[in-house]
Amino acid sequence: MTDRPHAHASPAGVPADPGRTRIFSVRRRLALTLSGFGCLALVSLVVAPLIGPTPIALGRVFDSAIPFADNVDAQIFFIARLPRALAGMLVGASLAVAGVVFQALLRNPLATPFTLGVSAGASLGAMLVITFGLPMAVAGIPAVPVASLIGSLAAAGVVYAMATLRRHGLSTTVLLLAGVTLNSFFSAIIMFVQYSADFAKTFQTVRWLMGNLDVSSFQPIVAALPLMGTAFVMFATLPRALNLLTLGSDNAAARGVDVLRTQRVAFLSASLATGAAVSLSGPIGFIGIVIPHLVRLLVGADHRIVMPASACLGAAFLVACDVVARTAMAPVELPVGVITALTGGPFFLWLLMRRP
Amino acid sequence: MLQATDVSFAYGRQPVLHAVSFDLAGGGVLGILGPNGSGKTTLLRLLGGLLQPQSGRIALDDQDLREIPHATLAQRMAMVPQETQLAFDYSVLEIALMGRYPHLRAFEVEGPEDVALARAALAETGTAELEDRSFMTLSGGEKQRVVIASALSQFGRRAVDAADTEDGPAELLLLDEPTASLDLGYQLDVTATLRRLNTERSMSMVISTHDLNFAAALCDRVVLLRQGRVLAAGPIGEVLRPDTVRALYDVDAAVERHETAGHLTVVPLSRRGDAAPGRRTGQ
Amino acid sequence: MTLAASLILVAGLGAQAPQRIVSIIPAVTEILFAIGAGSEVVGVGSYDQFPPEIADLPRIGGLIDPDIETIIALRPDLVVPYTTQVDLIAQLGRAGIPLFHYSHGTLPDILTTVRQLGNRTGRAHRAEEVARGIEADLAAIAEAVSGRPRPRTLLVIAREPGSLRNVFASGGSGFQHDMLTLAGGENVFDGSVSRAAQVTTETILQAAPDVVLEVRADQSLSPSEIAREVAAWQALPSLPAVRNSRVVLLTGSDLVIPGPRIVQGAARFAGALHPDVTLPTR
Numbered sequence: 010m011t012d013r014p015h016a017h018a019s020p021a022g023v024p025a026d027p028g029r030t031r032i033f034s035v036r037r038r039l040a041l042t043l044s045g046f047g048c049l050a051l052v053s054l055v056v057a058p059l060i061g062p063t064p065i066a067l068g069r070v071f072d073s074a075i076p077f078a079d080n081v082d083a084q085i086f087f088i089a090r091l092p093r094a095l096a097g098m099l100v101g102a103s104l105a106v107a108g109v110v111f112q113a114l115l116r117n118p119l120a121t122p123f124t125l126g127v128s129a130g131a132s133l134g135a136m137l138v139i140t141f142g143l144p145m146a147v148a149g150i151p152a153v154p155v156a157s158l159i160g161s162l163a164a165a166g167v168v169y170a171m172a173t174l175r176r177h178g179l180s181t182t183v184l185l186l187a188g189v190t191l192n193s194f195f196s197a198i199i200m201f202v203q204y205s206a207d208f209a210k211t212f213q214t215v216r217w218l219m220g221n222l223d224v225s226s227f228q229p230i231v232a233a234l235p236l237m238g239t240a241f242v243m244f245a246t247l248p249r250a251l252n253l254l255t256l257g258s259d260n261a262a263a264r265g266v267d268v269l270r271t272q273r274v275a276f277l278s279a280s281l282a283t284g285a286a287v288s289l290s291g292p293i294g295f296i297g298i299v300i301p302h303l304v305r306l307l308v309g310a311d312h313r314i315v316m317p318a319s320a321c322l323g324a325a326f327l328v329a330c331d332v333v334a335r336t337a338m339a340p341v342e343l344p345v346g347v348i349t350a351l352t353g354g355p356f357f358l359w360l361l362m363r364r365p
Numbered sequence: 366m367l368q369a370t371d372v373s374f375a376y377g378r379q380p381v382l383h384a385v386s387f388d389l390a391g392g393g394v395l396g397i398l399g400p401n402g403s404g405k406t407t408l409l410r411l412l413g414g415l416l417q418p419q420s421g422r423i424a425l426d427d428q429d430l431r432e433i434p435h436a437t438l439a440q441r442m443a444m445v446p447q448e449t450q451l452a453f454d455y456s457v458l459e460i461a462l463m464g465r466y467p468h469l470r471a472f473e474v475e476g477p478e479d480v481a482l483a484r485a486a487l488a489e490t491g492t493a494e495l496e497d498r499s500f501m502t503l504s505g506g507e508k509q510r511v512v513i514a515s516a517l518s519q520f521g522r523r524a525v526d527a528a529d530t531e532d533g534p535a536e537l538l539l540l541d542e543p544t545a546s547l548d549l550g551y552q553l554d555v556t557a558t559l560r561r562l563n564t565e566r567s568m569s570m571v572i573s574t575h576d577l578n579f580a581a582a583l584c585d586r587v588v589l590l591r592q593g594r595v596l597a598a599g600p601i602g603e604v605l606r607p608d609t610v611r612a613l614y615d616v617d618a619a620v621e622r623h624e625t626a627g628h629l630t631v632v633p634l635s636r637r638g639d640a641a642p643g644r645r646t647g648q
Numbered sequence: 649m650t651l652a653a654s655l656i657l658v659a660g661l662g663a664q665a666p667q668r669i670v671s672i673i674p675a676v677t678e679i680l681f682a683i684g685a686g687s688e689v690v691g692v693g694s695y696d697q698f699p700p701e702i703a704d705l706p707r708i709g710g711l712i713d714p715d716i717e718t719i720i721a722l723r724p725d726l727v728v729p730y731t732t733q734v735d736l737i738a739q740l741g742r743a744g745i746p747l748f749h750y751s752h753g754t755l756p757d758i759l760t761t762v763r764q765l766g767n768r769t770g771r772a773h774r775a776e777e778v779a780r781g782i783e784a785d786l787a788a789i790a791e792a793v794s795g796r797p798r799p800r801t802l803l804v805i806a807r808e809p810g811s812l813r814n815v816f817a818s819g820g821s822g823f824q825h826d827m828l829t830l831a832g833g834e835n836v837f838d839g840s841v842s843r844a845a846q847v848t849t850e851t852i853l854q855a856a857p858d859v860v861l862e863v864r865a866d867q868s869l870s871p872s873e874i875a876r877e878v879a880a881w882q883a884l885p886s887l888p889a890v891r892n893s894r895v896v897l898l899t900g901s902d903l904v905i906p907g908p909r910i911v912q913g914a915a916r917f918a919g920a921l922h923p924d925v926t927l928p929t930r
Contacts, residue, residue, distance in 0.1 A: 035474045063854045078886045089850035116452035151810030213806055216814050225812045225849040226883045253463055255452040262415045265439030265467030310453040340851035
């Protein structure tokens with residue numbers, strides 16, 4: 010093959026592009042994608058509260074003539090179903106975007122929101138409260154979410170400190186190794202404490218680890234919202250820099266990206282979103298890895314589109330899974346983490362098999 | 366335009382570069398030659414502002430690199446690493462558009478002008494037809510040229526920005542082993558692309574390489590680096606000699622001008638100390 | 649003494665009565681001591697707390713982590729494992745150690761277990777007395793609450809501390825359900841849920857229990873902590889139980905261990921469901 014810089018002949022197998030003036034607009038792609046995925050999320054939020062084992066009459070739900078205390082239909086809608094759907098949206102969106110960010114930060118398609126020990130820290134916190142009944146309730150927020158949030162942020166802090174301690178800058182290799190090590194370390198502590206705790210408490214911890222969205226009021230959502238909001242504001246500053254980071258940190262830095270700052274913001278925001286999500290629902294697996302990959306398959310890898318699309322699809326997916334969790338075997342509830350893994354696992358394998 | 370003065374650098378306690386100095390005039394192509402491990406890549410990363418020297422100074426148009434903001438520097442200087450591995454797949458046009466990063470404000474999206482500039486950069490490297498292809502499916506030579514296009518689009522100037530500066534700033538391209546992993550055909554493609562950029566756009570370049578023939582084809586000046594020290598520096602015709610090649614690689618070589626190619630060629634003959642030419646032993 | 653009881657007594661005397669018993673499950677330990685076989689117990693489970701006499705006995709692990717070495721070292725001639733401890737049972741079987749298979753069941757099953765253990769330990773007579781005592785006490789409780797309205801009750805056996813999350817409730821079977829029924833309550837999940845299961849907020853709202861009865865084994869909860877846990881139900885203000893302040897949290901191992909103290913537990917259930925009833929005391 011010789012160099013033909015001015016010849017516009019096509020390489021073998023690639024048809025010449027006749028539409029040389031084809032319009033390439035990120036803004037248009039973003040609008041298209043967002044309207045699609047956004048509708049999906051919106052539909053899930055509207056439809057999910059209408060589905061459940063108990064038939065409810067919408068007329069009664071919104072009938073202001075019946076006092077709320079006597080209106081079981083309204084209670085089921087506003088206490089049992091709507092908060093669940095909202096919690097599902099927030100958790101699904103947070104975990105999906107955190108997955109995207111961790112994958113870009115670590116340049117590793119197998120990274121999940123739980124890779125760097127954030128969920129293990131949260132689980133340790135929750136387990137300690139469940140086992141020893143530590144009085145950690147703050148301002149009306151129950152002890153378990155408070156402890157799991159503290160645990161997740163502590164884990165993130167340790168991992169971050171280790172990745173920055175010995176170097177000028179942030180080593181993603183150390184980040185990954187420290188996170189994986191911390192995961193096993195915390196899991197070992199969890200198993201050790203469980204081993205010496207009584208059976209009922211061990212069982213409760215195990216159940217917490219499976220994830221659950223039955224928040225039974227808006228209060229836990231309101232408590233998690235500021236943290237998730239902060240994380241999403243930080244997310245909004247990241248997409249273009251993350252695009253460049255996937256080319257490698259040298260390429261990114263050479264194109265003017267402040268690599269260290271981007272890595273810091275990415276790590277902190279994704280850890281915060283993960284910590285808040287886990288404290289709201291327990292660790293719900295698979296969303297953080299399946300959704301980002303599915304979205305990339307559908308819309309490409311541009312983070313300006315992948316991140317909002319993942320947020321919408323993650324929200325819709327988790328809300329849908331939760332509908333299954335609470336209706337499939339009603340009145341008994343299935344762990345929602347089981348549903349996400351049961352549907353997400355085979356789907357992900359199918360994805361892997363069909364990709365070249 | 367680019368000036369390194371007594372630059373020293375160490376990774377931790379491991380010294381890599383000792384008091385390296387050289388000059389690059391505008392429009393020149395400077396080769397940094399040396400064996401593996403001589404500090405070429407480190408020097409290039411220092412020049413690109415990715416590392417800070419422990420002592421000494423690197424200046425672009427008499428301005429210390431450390432004083433130039435990231436985005437401003439990236440508009441004047443672009444860098445092409447030896448190899449670009451993507452964590453996720455992008456289209457060729459998207460890769461080229463990433464070069465527009467230093468020109469965009471926060472939350473700004475590339476406009477039609479940026480797309481046109483990115484396409485022009487692809488055309489300059491002969492990869493315009495590939496714009497819809499996924500980067501990961503490209504051959505090594507295509508990838509290298511697309512990444513060069515992405516770097517070139519850092520220099521592209523929109524009409525609205527062009528008013529800010531009169532002449533347009535210096536355009537300096539740093540390339541780390543641009544042909545190291547390419548076969549002969551792709552090496553020629555990349556060499557021709559770079560030569561044309563130098564002659565037609567008078568783009569300045571610093572190219573690190575251990576391929577002496579590639580350097581001879583492209584560079585007007587070279588710096589020979591051995592174990593982090595400058596062994597020799599100057600015009601390629603003066604510096605590239607059998608004795609410097611021997612000092613650099615422990616190899617006896619014939620250095621002759623090739624009439625058809627129009628530049629010096631280096632033919633390795635034997636490992637130093639070997640009796641028989643062409644026979645190479647382990648040490 | 650009835651004929652049947654006499655036969656049991658004779659049969660019990662006929663067998664070789666064990667001298668060194670290892671009991672792994674709290675309920676079994678309590679039954680053994682209640683029927684007078686406590687002096688033969690040489691090892692108990694790690695979670696066993698009652699009766700106080702077991703304080704100095706060697707501990708041999710629990711349901712999921714029985715310590716086979718310690719058990720064999722105690723040279724038992726009878727071990728009572730739980731039926732799900734299949735590995736332990738196989739190992740003990742290979743060691744030739746006699747076993748008594750035990751598993752939790754219904755309220756009547758407790759009486760059966762008392763009598764069977766009596767036979768096996770050569771204390772059939774005393775066991776029969778204990779079983780009849782339990783039967784009589786339970787009957788007295790049932791009698792005291794008979795004819796009264798039976799409040800529809802949600803029996804909660806576990807949930808996350810401080811919030812109404814991961815609520816596990818008793819379904820329509822098992823000894824706790826039987827205790828509830830005997831104590832004059834009607835399980836809201838009778839017929840719809842078998843055994844214990846996690847239930848959703850929606851299910852609880854729909855069930856609309858008149859009484860919420862929570863049981864915890866953990867006796868360390870302070871009155872203020874109990875008050876705080878009860879207050880968590882304010883999240884569902886519309887439940888009749890919440891509106892009428894009929895959420896009760898009881899603590900104590902007598903509520904969760906299907907042994908002889910189940911009488912106490914049933915009486916406490918009755919007291920919670922029917923606070924105005926005078927219960928027979930013994």
